[in-house]
Amino acid sequence: MLCQLVAIMLMAGSQASAADWTRAQELARAGRNAEAIQLFNQILAGNPADVDARIGLASVLTRTGEWRKALAILQETEPVAGPNGDLFAAHARAYRRSGDDRLALEYFEQAKALSPADPDVVHGFESVARTYGHWIAFDGFGQTSTSGSVGSGSVLFNVRVAPRLHLDAAARKQDGPGYSDLVAGGGL
Secondary structure: OHHHHHHHHHHHHHHHHHHHHHHHHHHHHOOOHHHHHHHHHHHHHHOOOOHHHHHHHHHHHHHOOOHHHHHHHHHHHHHHHOOOHHHHHHHHHHHHHHOOHHHHHHHHHHHHHHOOOOHHHHHHHHHHHHHHOOEEEEEEEEEEEOOEEEEEEEEEEEEEEEOOEEEEEEEEEEEEOOEEEEEEEEEO
């Protein structure tokens, strides 16, 4: 009888915790950050080891500009969370908010490896990669008609020289009947 009572109490406690966590997430999504922070803190007061509540709290703190607190929570959580895409994405967003795009990119890479179909992770990764990483883009066009052939192509690239210094360059070539055009340029 006592075992059944303890089991019922544990189930009720975990259901209340799950309901509280869901409510905290809804509050955060609605922009009711103070209420979300309060509810995540209540959850953690009852279960300090709740990794999901820690990640949720850190995410809300990042959104409110308290990324230092968020990073402290996430760094404390990382050793016990194991490979966790949500944790890595939260870490990446906090580092991004701090201005450390290099670490943000590293954490987004880890999150993307674990959650490749998560659109928020993919968008975050691509946003930081455009800001911090290197990239090369090509495009081209060709057409043949009775009046002749027309073709064009371009190449663009961006190389990060230093944390706030990029080398950008672009070249475009276009050919058609009786004309040829080449435009190129670059900058820092």
